[in-house]
Amino acid sequence: MTENDTGARFHPYKIIIVVAVVIAALVLILGLHSGKVCAVMVNGDTIAYAQSEGAAKKVIEALAAEKEKELGQEVHPEAGLELKTIKSSKTPIQTDELSKVLVDKVNFVTTGTMVTIDGKPQLSFKNRDIADKFFNQLKDKYNKGDECKISFLEDVDTVDKQVVINELNTVEEALQLAENGRGEPVIHIVEEGDTLWDLAAKHDTSVENLQKLNPGIDENLQLGQEVKVSGSSPLLTVLASYKLTEKVAIPFKTEYNDDSSLPMGTRKIVQEGSEGSKNVTYQVLSQNGKITEKTVLDEEIIEEPVSRIIKRGTKFVLSSRGGGLIWPVSGHISSPFGQRWGGTHSGVDIAAGYGDPIRAAGPGRVITAGWGGGYGNTVVISHSNGIYTRYAHLSSIGVRRGQNVNQGEFIGRVGTSGNSTGPHLHFEVIVNGVTRNPLNYL
Numbered sequence: 001m002t003e004n005d006t007g008a009r010f011h012p013y014k015i016i017i018v019v020a021v022v023i024a025a026l027v028l029i030l031g032l033h034s035g036k037v038c039a040v041m042v043n044g045d046t047i048a049y050a051q052s053e054g055a056a057k058k059v060i061e062a063l064a065a066e067k068e069k070e071l072g073q074e075v076h077p078e079a080g081l082e083l084k085t086i087k088s089s090k091t092p093i094q095t096d097e098l099s100k101v102l103v104d105k106v107n108f109v110t111t112g113t114m115v116t117i118d119g120k121p122q123l124s125f126k127n128r129d130i131a132d133k134f135f136n137q138l139k140d141k142y143n144k145g146d147e148c149k150i151s152f153l154e155d156v157d158t159v160d161k162q163v164v165i166n167e168l169n170t171v172e173e174a175l176q177l178a179e180n181g182r183g184e185p186v187i188h189i190v191e192e193g194d195t196l197w198d199l200a201a202k203h204d205t206s207v208e209n210l211q212k213l214n215p216g217i218d219e220n221l222q223l224g225q226e227v228k229v230s231g232s233s234p235l236l237t238v239l240a241s242y243k244l245t246e247k248v249a250i251p252f253k254t255e256y257n258d259d260s261s262l263p264m265g266t267r268k269i270v271q272e273g274s275e276g277s278k279n280v281t282y283q284v285l286s287q288n289g290k291i292t293e294k295t296v297l298d299e300e301i302i303e304e305p306v307s308r309i310i311k312r313g314t315k316f317v318l319s320s321r322g323g324g325l326i327w328p329v330s331g332h333i334s335s336p337f338g339q340r341w342g343g344t345h346s347g348v349d350i351a352a353g354y355g356d357p358i359r360a361a362g363p364g365r366v367i368t369a370g371w372g373g374g375y376g377n378t379v380v381i382s383h384s385n386g387i388y389t390r391y392a393h394l395s396s397i398g399v400r401r402g403q404n405v406n407q408g409e410f411i412g413r414v415g416t417s418g419n420s421t422g423p424h425l426h427f428e429v430i431v432n433g434v435t436r437n438p439l440n441y442l
């Protein structure tokens with residue numbers, strides 16, 4: 001009776017086992033995606049989901065170790081990196097992929113040396129030795145010997161702190177940046193009327209910045225001059241103060257020896273001139289190698305210059321057929337030479353404006369320069385060979401007695417001083433003590 005029962009019916013314990021197996025399988029399956037993942041976060045932003053904190057840590061440590069090996073010093077992920085196990089239905093990524101994301105999005109830092117310029121972090125180095133090497137090379141470039149004093153225009157500080165390893169500068173990079181800055185320079189070619197102020201306004205910068213971009217530039221812009229107007233401002237300005245000695249040429253002078261035996265206009269070189277030379281010592285101030293100030297400290301003559309000597313003819317030849325003298329002012333003759341009102345007019349009156357300049361009719365020596373009674377303010381010039389010219393009624397006298405004048409040189413101004421009825425120049429030519437008609441000599 002009982003043998004038939006065994007095959008056809010489930011015993012309760014079998015049901016329990018099956019249920020247990022099913023539950024266990026479910027737990028196993030769900031366990032892998034149990035809703036718990038590790039969020040990898042940088043400064044609060046999730047950059048990836050890892051399978052677990054442990055798995056993420058392993059990848060991060062491997063990356064840090066790799067970078068440490070490369071750099072030769074301790075490397076850590078940045079402080080903003082966080083691992084958080086959370087409940088989420090997100091599918092975590094595999095190790096290889098996680099590694100790529102971390103390389104891309106996580107900064108690794110090391111204890112290096114940061115250089116701040118005017119308070120801003122600008123350069124970073126692996127360590128202080130490299131920073132020092134950079135400063136030394138930069139200074140060496142502008143060092144002009146033992147007595148050269150080197151400093152920076154900017155306020156420069158170095159501090160040992162955590163620096164991002166991808167941003168570390170090599171000495172070469174830092175030198176390049178220090179001198180050329182970041183960004184492309186823009187060059188302006190100076191045009192007519194440009195001023196530094198205009199350029200600054202036009203390019204949205206300041207005159208001070210232009211001066212920094214173009215060391216040594218001054219307000220006198222030259223046409224065609226190149227002016228850096230934007231972009232690359234050097235990060236650092238190296239100031240060098242030093243003594244500089246240069247050999248400088250001394251130009252020669254030209255001396256004239258007047259010779260009354262030679263006709264006027266004749267020139268003969270009696271002695272050729274030659275330049276001298278001297279050593280000039282300057283105190284120099286330079287900015288990134290460009291001299292911005294140069295003060296003479298001392299001069300030492302090596303060779304004196306030799307003057308060029310020219311013999312100059314002064315013989316003044318007048319002919320009564322005209323020529324020789326020039327008109328002292330321009331204007332028409334308002335009263336001619338000769339008979340007038342029952343007397344003799346000793347010169348010509350030339351109508352001219354009050355204050356018009358009067359020029360010497362010929363070369364000579366001033367023998368009168370002052371008040372001449374009825375002539376008013378008067379100048380008399382003695383030319384060679386007993387010839388004199390007189391200029392009367394002047395409003396002002398521009399020469400002194402004893403002064404040598406060239407033909408055409410300013411001697412005074414037209415006026416109406418003395419016996420005169422209006423502004424004019426009374427002009428006389430006296431030859432061997434006798435007044436002659438000036439028109440014959442002009």
Ligand SMILES: [Zn+2]
Pocket residue numbers: 335345347348349425426427
């Ligand atoms: Zn007159």
